[in-house]
Amino acid sequence: xxxxxxxxxxxxxxxxxxxxxxxxxxxxxxxxxxxxxxxxxxxxxxxxxxxxxxxxxxxxxxxxxxxxxxxxxxxxxxxxxxxxxxxxxxxxxxxxxxxxxxxxxxxxxxxxxxxxxxxxxxxxxxxxxxxxxxxxxxxxxxx
Amino acid sequence: xxxxxxxxxxxxxxxxxxxxxxxxxxxxxxxxxxxxxxxxxxxxxxxxxxxxxxxxxxxxxxxxxxxxxxxxxxxxxxxxxxxxxxxxxxxxxxxxxxxxxxxxxxxxxxxxxxxxxxxxxxxxxxxxxxxxxxxxxxxxxxxxxxxxxxxxxxxx
Numbered sequence: 001x002x003x004x005x006x007x008x009x010x011x012x013x014x015x016x017x018x019x020x021x022x023x024x025x026x027x028x029x030x031x032x033x034x035x036x037x038x039x040x041x042x043x044x045x046x047x048x049x050x051x052x053x054x055x056x057x058x059x060x061x062x063x064x065x066x067x068x069x070x071x072x073x074x075x076x077x078x079x080x081x082x083x084x085x086x087x088x089x090x091x092x093x094x095x096x097x098x099x100x101x102x103x104x105x106x107x108x109x110x111x112x113x114x115x116x117x118x119x120x121x122x123x124x125x126x127x128x129x130x131x132x133x134x135x136x137x138x139x140x141x142x143x
Numbered sequence: 144x145x146x147x148x149x150x151x152x153x154x155x156x157x158x159x160x161x162x163x164x165x166x167x168x169x170x171x172x173x174x175x176x177x178x179x180x181x182x183x184x185x186x187x188x189x190x191x192x193x194x195x196x197x198x199x200x201x202x203x204x205x206x207x208x209x210x211x212x213x214x215x216x217x218x219x220x221x222x223x224x225x226x227x228x229x230x231x232x233x234x235x236x237x238x239x240x241x242x243x244x245x246x247x248x249x250x251x252x253x254x255x256x257x258x259x260x261x262x263x264x265x266x267x268x269x270x271x272x273x274x275x276x277x278x279x280x281x282x283x284x285x286x287x288x289x290x291x292x293x294x295x296x297x298x299x
């Protein structure tokens with residue numbers, strides 16, 4: 001499938017792309033655009049104004065994906081807290097990792113293009129998923 | 144050099160008032176300057192543009208109208224006036240923080256350390272919306288450094 005989003009990805013789009021590849025579409029093709037008018041007809045837009053898979057009612061796009069695709073995995077909701085706070089910093093959740101993740105991704109986006117950014121952040125989110133999964137299973141922060 | 148701005152032009156129904164006050168709080172947290180009734184401005188960068196675009200979306204979802212504009216003020220004097228109004232808002236926030244930090248000097252050890260943590264987070268939040276730093280910014284920084292010096296290390 002083809003997926004379209006805005007150029008110059010940051011945390012929310014990087015996390016959504018990871019979610020798509022890992023849980024929704026094993027062979028996604030991502031198209032990066034500057035304006036909603038450039039979204040190809042056969043592509044599903046996300047994290048763009050006017051798109052269904054976007055910010056809604058205070059949710060960031062990652063949270064919208066979890067709701068729309070009914071991904072009830074509690075580990076994903078743990079990741080959603082980090083993504084939400086790194087993206088919006090509105091203190092809806094307590095996610096102390098968020099400011100760090102925000103800085104790391106912003107820095108990375110300064111030295112890598114979007115394709116490379118998604119390739120590099122994929123394993124980062126894999127790791128975050130594993131960490132949060134172990135924390136949920138054991139009830140404490142894994143060492 | 145003239146500042147480039149991203150502007151949110153919006154119109155929301157009078158009632159219900161919740162979306163209006165929520166929007167106002169969010170604009171305030173971003174440090175946006177109110178240019179007129181239903182027009183808010185931030186210095187243009189990718190992050191601010193995105194933030195205002197999401198707010199525009201929320202306005203539309205709440206039954207209002209919103210558009211995003213990019214622009215610059217034709218008059219340098221009016222730009223200075225807008226920047227100075229925005230600086231006065233954050234200056235007031237810095238002054239509150241300075242007063243809190245001074246008051247914390249009288250607190251007991253554990254309480255004082257918690258206050259320091261809270262004020263450091265607050266300083267970060269204010270700095271994130273401070274585009275035209277007033278002198279109070281430096282003073283707030285110094286006041287917190289002074290407080291940190293009298294906060295003893297936590298007992299492990």
